[in-house]
Amino acid sequence: MSLIFEATRLGALELANRVVMSPMTRDRAGPGDVPNDLMVEYYRQRASAGLIVTEGAQPSRTGKGYWRTPGIHSQEQVDGWARVAEVVHAEGGRIVMQLMHVGRVAVLANRGFDAEVVAPSAIACPDKVPGPDGVPAACADPRALAAEELPALAEEFAQAARNARAAGIDGVELHCASGYLINQFLDRGSNRRADSFGGDGAGRARFPAMVTKALADAIGADRVGVRISPGNPYNAMDASDPAETFAPFLAAIDDLGCAYLHVANMNLPDFDTLAFLRANWSGAIITNNMLTLETAEALLADGAAEAVSFGRPFIANPDLVARFRAGTPLAKPDYTLLYTGEERGYTDYPTIAG
Ligand SMILES: Cc1cc2nc3c(=O)[nH]c(=O)nc-3n(C[C@H](O)[C@H](O)[C@H](O)COP(=O)(O)O)c2cc1C
Numbered sequence: 001m002s003l004i005f006e007a008t009r010l011g012a013l014e015l016a017n018r019v020v021m022s023p024m025t026r027d028r029a030g031p032g033d034v035p036n037d038l039m040v041e042y043y044r045q046r047a048s049a050g051l052i053v054t055e056g057a058q059p060s061r062t063g064k065g066y067w068r069t070p071g072i073h074s075q076e077q078v079d080g081w082a083r084v085a086e087v088v089h090a091e092g093g094r095i096v097m098q099l100m101h102v103g104r105v106a107v108l109a110n111r112g113f114d115a116e117v118v119a120p121s122a123i124a125c126p127d128k129v130p131g132p133d134g135v136p137a138a139c140a141d142p143r144a145l146a147a148e149e150l151p152a153l154a155e156e157f158a159q160a161a162r163n164a165r166a167a168g169i170d171g172v173e174l175h176c177a178s179g180y181l182i183n184q185f186l187d188r189g190s191n192r193r194a195d196s197f198g199g200d201g202a203g204r205a206r207f208p209a210m211v212t213k214a215l216a217d218a219i220g221a222d223r224v225g226v227r228i229s230p231g232n233p234y235n236a237m238d239a240s241d242p243a244e245t246f247a248p249f250l251a252a253i254d255d256l257g258c259a260y261l262h263v264a265n266m267n268l269p270d271f272d273t274l275a276f277l278r279a280n281w282s283g284a285i286i287t288n289n290m291l292t293l294e295t296a297e298a299l300l301a302d303g304a305a306e307a308v309s310f311g312r313p314f315i316a317n318p319d320l321v322a323r324f325r326a327g328t329p330l331a332k333p334d335y336t337l338l339y340t341g342e343e344r345g346y347t348d349y350p351t352i353a354g
Contacts, residue, residue, distance in 0.1 A: 179235025
């Protein structure tokens with residue numbers, strides 16, 4: 001049998017197979033940023049993945065930047081996620097929640113409430129992101145976080161992780177990729193701090209490592225994953241020297257014993273990301289980006305990663321694992337319905353079983 005269908009263990013997480021559903025923001029949460037019936041059904045349909053990583057969920061109001069993203073800081077949100085966890089577990093699946101704080105990548109009109117915008121430095125994200133109507137809108141000007149505020153902010157993440165566990169979610173994944181808050185600290189372009197949380201790679205990694213440690217202390221490192229995408233310029237990251245940026249961060253968290261490192265591999269022409277990670281990370285690796293069944297199987301067979309993740313293929317193929325097993329061609333998503341359409345383009349994709 002192909003390795004991809006074999007069970008594995010990532011920290012405390014027991015996976016029935018090595019196909020991971022990559023986190024995808026889909027903008028369907030209900031009022032109060034509470035997971036609703038639609039989201040419960042969406043995740044239930046995809047529970048045959050060895051592990052689901054949820055869409056990014058904000059640990060606080062300040063962490064929200066996109067339209068209708070779910071939170072994990074109110075009791076109503078915890079109750080909503082508990083319904084998601086229950087149905088995924090009932091189908092035999094495992095689910096971890098991605099904790100995503102947008103930092104400076106915030107369009108105020110997307111929030112529906114007042115909250116400030118914070119970042120490592122007072123430098124606005126020059127890129128636009130979709131507003132409530134889907135039309136690209138400017139990001140707000142952020143306030144630079146004071147060093148004295150950072151322990152409390154790390155504790156917000158820790159509380160979000162406890163909330164996720166209280167909801168029955170199996171663990172959390174810290175979003176350190178794609179230009180959001182943690183990545184903003186790591187990146188030399190968005191972190192221009194003159195204090196010990198800025199400067200060289202080790203300084204810029206200090207707050208990201210503080211948050212990772214806070215999560216590990218809160219729920220156990222074996223239930224904490226970390227997501228990175230070295231060399232990814234998304235949301236105006238400098239990203240020019242992945243080794244200088246990520247080696248100190250990995251060095252600072254490697255000893256914690258996290259469940260996994262989840263990499264969106266940018267397939268850079270002059271930087272072998274997976275070789276770099278094997279040299280700088282002693283734990284399990286989930287690799288991602290543009291994988292097919294064939295390329296994913298080859299990576300597992302080569303020992304390049306312990307598991308493989310798929311994003312877009314899960315949108316229109318809720319039973320992706322069954323399709324891989326059967327050799328069924330994959331359905332194509334309707335990309336016009338990624339962030340709109342309620343059940344259309346979300347929960348109405350059929351399985352091969354009908
Ligand atoms: C609609 C959509 C939303 C996404 N949202 C997130 C997110 O919330 N967090 C994250 O880490 N990555 C996010 N991603 C990136 C995916 O997790 C994944 O890395 C990317 O789609 C590449 O994998 P694929 O080629 O298998 O699709 C998103 C991707 C898509 C298509």
